[in-house]
Amino acid sequence: xxxxxxxxxxxxxxxxxxxxxxxxxxxxxxxxxxxxxxxxxxxxxxxxxxxxxxxxxxxxxxxxxxxxxxxxxxxxxxxxxxxxxxxxxxxxxxxxxxxxxxxxxxxxxxxxxxxxxxxxxxxxxxxxxxxxxxxxxxxxxxxxxxxxxxxxxxxxxxxxxxxxxxxxxxxxxxxxxxxxxxxxxxxxxxxxxxxxxxxxxxxxxxxxxxxxxxxxxxxxxxxxxxxxxxxxxxxxxxxxxxxxxxxxxxxxxxxxxxxxxxxxxxxxxxxxxxxxxxxxxxxxxxxxxxxxxxxxxxxxxxxxxxxxxxxxxxxxxxxxxxxxxxxxxxxxxxxxxxxxxxxxx
Amino acid sequence: xxxxxxxxxxxxxxxxxxxxxxxxxxxxxxxxxxxxxxxxxxxxxxxxxxxxxxxxxxxxxxxxxxxxxxxxxxxxxxxxxxxxxxxxxxxxxxxxxxxxxxxxxxxxxxxxxxxxxxxxxxxxxxxxxxxxxxxxxxxxxxxxxxxxxxxxxxxxxxxxxxxxxxxxxxxxxxxxxxxxxxxxxxxxxxxxxxxxxxxxxxxxxxxxxxxxxxxxxxxxxxxxxxxxxxxxxxxxxxxxxxxxxxxxxxxxxxxxxxxxxxxxxxxxxxxxxxxxxxxxxxxxxxxxxxxxxxxxxxxxxxxxxxxxxxxxxxxxxxxxxxxxxxxxxxxxxxxxxxxxxxxxxxxxxxxxxxxxxxxxxxxxxxxxxxxxxxxxxxxxxxxxxxxxxxxxxxxxxxxxxxxxxxxxxxxxxxxxxxxxxxxxxxxxxxxxxxxxxxxxxxxxxxxxxxxxxxxxxxxxxxxxxxxxxxxxxxxxxxxxxxxxxxxxxxxxxxxxxxxxxxxxxxxxxxxxxxxxxxxxxxxxxxxxxxxxxxxxxxxxxxxxxxxxx
Numbered sequence: 001x002x003x004x005x006x007x008x009x010x011x012x013x014x015x016x017x018x019x020x021x022x023x024x025x026x027x028x029x030x031x032x033x034x035x036x037x038x039x040x041x042x043x044x045x046x047x048x049x050x051x052x053x054x055x056x057x058x059x060x061x062x063x064x065x066x067x068x069x070x071x072x073x074x075x076x077x078x079x080x081x082x083x084x085x086x087x088x089x090x091x092x093x094x095x096x097x098x099x100x101x102x103x104x105x106x107x108x109x110x111x112x113x114x115x116x117x118x119x120x121x122x123x124x125x126x127x128x129x130x131x132x133x134x135x136x137x138x139x140x141x142x143x144x145x146x147x148x149x150x151x152x153x154x155x156x157x158x159x160x161x162x163x164x165x166x167x168x169x170x171x172x173x174x175x176x177x178x179x180x181x182x183x184x185x186x187x188x189x190x191x192x193x194x195x196x197x198x199x200x201x202x203x204x205x206x207x208x209x210x211x212x213x214x215x216x217x218x219x220x221x222x223x224x225x226x227x228x229x230x231x232x233x234x235x236x237x238x239x240x241x242x243x244x245x246x247x248x249x250x251x252x253x254x255x256x257x258x259x260x261x262x263x264x265x266x267x268x269x270x271x272x273x274x275x276x277x278x279x280x281x282x283x284x285x286x287x288x289x290x291x292x293x294x295x296x297x298x299x300x301x302x303x304x305x306x307x308x309x310x311x312x313x314x315x316x317x318x319x320x321x322x323x324x325x326x327x328x329x330x331x332x333x334x335x336x337x338x339x340x341x342x343x344x345x
Numbered sequence: 346x347x348x349x350x351x352x353x354x355x356x357x358x359x360x361x362x363x364x365x366x367x368x369x370x371x372x373x374x375x376x377x378x379x380x381x382x383x384x385x386x387x388x389x390x391x392x393x394x395x396x397x398x399x400x401x402x403x404x405x406x407x408x409x410x411x412x413x414x415x416x417x418x419x420x421x422x423x424x425x426x427x428x429x430x431x432x433x434x435x436x437x438x439x440x441x442x443x444x445x446x447x448x449x450x451x452x453x454x455x456x457x458x459x460x461x462x463x464x465x466x467x468x469x470x471x472x473x474x475x476x477x478x479x480x481x482x483x484x485x486x487x488x489x490x491x492x493x494x495x496x497x498x499x500x501x502x503x504x505x506x507x508x509x510x511x512x513x514x515x516x517x518x519x520x521x522x523x524x525x526x527x528x529x530x531x532x533x534x535x536x537x538x539x540x541x542x543x544x545x546x547x548x549x550x551x552x553x554x555x556x557x558x559x560x561x562x563x564x565x566x567x568x569x570x571x572x573x574x575x576x577x578x579x580x581x582x583x584x585x586x587x588x589x590x591x592x593x594x595x596x597x598x599x600x601x602x603x604x605x606x607x608x609x610x611x612x613x614x615x616x617x618x619x620x621x622x623x624x625x626x627x628x629x630x631x632x633x634x635x636x637x638x639x640x641x642x643x644x645x646x647x648x649x650x651x652x653x654x655x656x657x658x659x660x661x662x663x664x665x666x667x668x669x670x671x672x673x674x675x676x677x678x679x680x681x682x683x684x685x686x687x688x689x690x691x692x693x694x695x696x697x698x699x700x701x702x703x704x705x706x707x708x709x710x711x712x713x714x715x716x717x718x719x720x721x722x723x724x725x726x727x728x729x730x731x732x733x734x735x736x737x738x739x740x741x742x743x744x745x746x747x748x749x750x751x752x753x754x755x756x757x758x759x760x761x762x763x764x765x766x767x768x769x770x771x772x773x774x775x776x777x778x779x780x781x782x783x784x785x786x787x788x789x790x791x792x793x794x795x796x797x798x799x800x801x802x803x804x805x806x807x808x809x810x811x812x813x814x815x816x817x818x819x820x821x822x823x824x825x826x827x828x829x830x831x832x833x834x835x836x837x838x839x840x841x842x843x844x845x846x847x848x849x850x851x852x853x854x855x856x857x858x859x860x861x862x863x864x865x866x867x868x869x870x871x872x873x874x875x876x877x878x879x880x881x882x883x884x885x886x887x888x889x890x891x892x893x894x
Binding site: 028034055057058059062065066067069070071073074090094134163164202205207209211212213215216217218236237238239335336 | 483663765850858860
C-alpha cells in the first residue's frame with residue numbers, strides 16, 4: 001500500500017515534469033469564442049508560422065476585460081479576440097488596447113469599428129428569442145419581443161442576469177431606446193421590463209446554466225445570441241429552436257483587438273490578420289456558425305442558414321452614443337426597482 | 346538584553362516582518378483604496394440599496410449556515426462518539442468526505458442532484474406525480490443547504506475531538522448526584538464542549554461569509570457581498586469594490602470579536618485525559634432505527650461524489666427531462682486524455698500547492714515554536730498575525746494582493762507579482778497559514794517545555810536540539826497541517842478566480858472553462874481527477890507519517 005502510494009507519486013511527478021515547452025515564441029490569445037474555433041485557428045496559424053506557439057485562454061468577454069485590466073501593469077495577453085463593441089469601447093476608454101489598422105479596414109462599416117483603430121468588427125451577432133421545442137410548439141412560440149410580456153409566459157422565461165451579460169444589456173438597452181424614440185420618455189420601457197420581470201422565472205449567472213435550465217425545461221423561453229442558439233440547435237442534443245423577432249433586433253458587433261503592452265506586436269498583428277481573412281470568415285461561418293462582419297464577402301459563399309437569417313433580420317436602429325450615455329443609469333434603475341418585483345404580485 | 350532575548354528577536358523579526366508584509370500590507374492597501382476619494386466611495390456604498398441588501402444577506406446566510414452546521418455536526422459527533430451500533434465504522438469513514446469535495450465541484454454536484462431538474466428532485470416529482478418540481482434550489486435556502494453539507498465537517502471534527510478528551514467521571518458523578526440525562530447534558534456536557542463548539546461556529550461563520558461558489562451558482566439574482574465585489578470590479582468601480590471588501594473583512598473581524606467575547610465568558614478546563622468506552626445500544630428496535638438513520642446519512646454524504654462520477658460518464662446534452670442521464674460513454678475521459686494541455690493546469694496546481702505548503706511549513710513551524718516556547722515582547726503580535734487570515738475572506742486577500750503587488754517599488758516594499766506565476770502561491774500561503782500554524786502549535790503544546798532545556802543542558806547544540814527534540818514533537822502537526830494546506834491549495838477557487846494568469850492557470854479555472862463550454866461531462870471528468878489527486882495526496886501523507894512513526 002505504502003509502496004504503491006509512493007510509486008504513484010513518483011509516476012505522477014515524472015509525467016508532470018515531462019510537460020516542458022519548446023522554444024517557439026508564445027503568443028497568448030484571450031477569447032470567448034470557444035475551444036473548437038480557437039483550436040481550428042491555432043492549428044492553421046501554427047502551420048503557417050512554425051516559429052510561433054499560439055496559446056489561448058477561453059473565458060467570457062467581461063472576464064477578459066477584467067483580466068486585461070488587472071494585468072495592465074504587466075500585460076500577459078497579446079490578442080483579445082472577441083467581445084461586443086460596448087466592451088471594447090470601455091477597454092478603449094481605459095487605455096487597454098493597442099491601435100492597429102488591419103489591411104481590410106475599408107471592408108467594415110464605420111459603426112463596426114473604433115474610430116481610432118483600437119478594435120475592428122469580426123462577426124455580427126443578432127439577438128433572438130429561443131424556446132425549448134419539446135415543450136413549446138413552433139406555432140405557439142413568441143414571434144416578437146412584445147409577445148414575451150404576454151401573461152401566458154408567466155414563470156416560463158429564463159434569461160441571463162442582465163447586470164453580468166453584455167448581450168442582455170444590449171437587448172434591454174434596445175427596448176429602452178425604442179421607448180425613448182416613440183414617447184421621448186423611458187417610462188414605457190421600464191413598464192415593458194416590469195412585465196418581463198413578472199414572467200421571468202430566473203436570471204442565471206452564466207450562459208451554461210441558462211442552456212441547461214432551458215434544455216431541462218426549468219424555463220422554456222429565453223432570449224440570447226443567435227449563433228449560440230444555432231450552435232445548440234445544430235450541434236447538441238439540447239432541444240432548442242429560435243425565432244428572429246419580426247419587428248427588428250439589435251445587431252451586435254463582435255470584434256478583435258491587440259492588447260496594449262503586448263510583448264509580440266508583430267506576431268499579434270499576424271494572428272489578427274490570419275483570423276480575419278475572407279477564407280477564415282467563411283470557415284468560421286461554415287464550421288462555427290459565425291456571421292462575418294466584413295462587407296466584401298459575397299453572400300453566395302455563406303451557408304444557407306445565414307443567408308435565410310440575413311434576409312429576415314431587420315437591424316434595430318441602436319444609437320451607440322445614447323446607449324453609452326444612458327445604459328448604466330437604466331440598468332441601475334432596473335436593478336434597484338424592477339428586478340424580482342414582478343414575482344411577488 | 347540577554348543572549349536568549351537577542352536570539353528570540355533574531356528569529357522572530359524576519360517571521361513577523363514577512364507576515365506583516367504579506368498579510369497586513371495588502372489589506373491596508375485595500376482600506377486605503379476605499380478612501381482614495383475621501384468618503385465618496387463610502388457614501389456611495391451606504392446610499393446603495395443593493396449593497397445594503399448584500400451586506401444583510403451575507404450576514405443572514407452566515408448565521409443560518411452556523412446553525413445548520415451545528416444541527417448536523419453536534420448530533421452526529423455524539424452519535425459516533427458515544428454509541429456503538431452496526432454501521433458505525435462506515436459512517437465514521439464517510440463523515441468527513443464533504444471536506445474532500447473541491448468548492449466549485451460540490452456546488453455543481455448539488456445542482457445535478459437537488460436542482461429543479463436534478464436527480465432527487467425529478468425522482469420525487471415522478472413518484473408523486475407532481476406537475477411542478479417540489480422545490481427550487483435557489484436563493485438563501487439553497488446556499489445554506491450547500492454550506493451545511495460542506496461546513497458541518499468543522500463542527501463534527503471539533504466536537505468529536507472535544508468528546509474524546511471528555512472526562513467520563515464528571516458525567517458519572519453528576520449521575521450519582523441524581524441528575525437526569527437532560528440535566529447532565531445541559532449542566533455538564535455542553536458547558537465542557539463549549540470551547541470546541543464556539544471554535545467551530547467561528548470557523549463556519551468565516552467560511553460562509555467569504556463563500557463565493559455557492560452564491561455564484563445558485564444566486565439567481567441574490568446579492569451577497571462576495572459576488573457584489575466581483576460585480577463592482579467587472580464594472581470598473583474599483584473604489585466601491587474596495588469599500589465592499591473592507592466591509593466584508595470588518596464583518597468577519599466583528600464576528601471574530603463576538604465569538605472571542607462569548608468564549609471568554611466561560612472558563613472551564615479539563616485536567617484529565619478523559620477516555621470513555623462507547624455504549625452499545627441495547628434495545629434491538631432502537632439499534633435498528635439507528636442503523637437505518639446512519640445508512641440514510643451515509644447515502645446523503647456520498648451522493649454528491651457519486652453524482653460527479655455519474656455525470657463524468659454521461660453523454661453531454663443527452664440528459665434533458667429524464668430522472669437519470671440516459672446515455673453513458675467514455676468520451677469525456679477520452680477527450681480529456683487526448684488533450685495535450687490537460688496536464689498543464691494539474692501541473693500548475695500541484696506545483697503551486699507544493700511551493701505554498703513548503704513555505705507554510707517553514708514559516709509556521711518557526712512561528713509556532715516561538716509562540717509555544719519563547720517569551721518575548723512581540724509574541725502577542727505574532728499570534729495575531731498567524732491567526733488573522735482566518736478572519737479575512739479569500740476575496741479580500743486576493744483583491745489586496747492585486748492592489749499591492751502591481752508594480753516594482755522597493756521604497757514601498759512592492760514587487761510586481763500581478764500577471765506572474767508567483768501571485769497564486771503567495772495567496773495560497775496566506776490562506777493556509779492559520780491552518781498549519783494551529784496544527785503545529787497544538788503538537789508542540791503536548792511536548793514538555795523542559796525537554797528543550799534538558800537537551801541543551803546535556804550539551805546538545807541548538808541544531809541538534811531542533812533536529813532531535815523539537816522537530817519530532819512538531820511532526821504530527823506538520824504532516825496533518827501540511828496535508829490540509831496542500832489539499833486546500835490544489836482545489837482553491839475563490840482567490841484563484843481573481844488572480845490567476847495564463848502561466849499559472851489552476852485546476853479550478855480549467856473546470857470553470859469546461860462548464861462555460863457546456864461540457865458538463867468533461868468538467869465532471871476533470872473533477873473526478875481532482876478528487877483522485879486529493880485522495881492520492883492523503884495516501885502519500887499517511888504513508889509518510891507511518892514510515893516516520
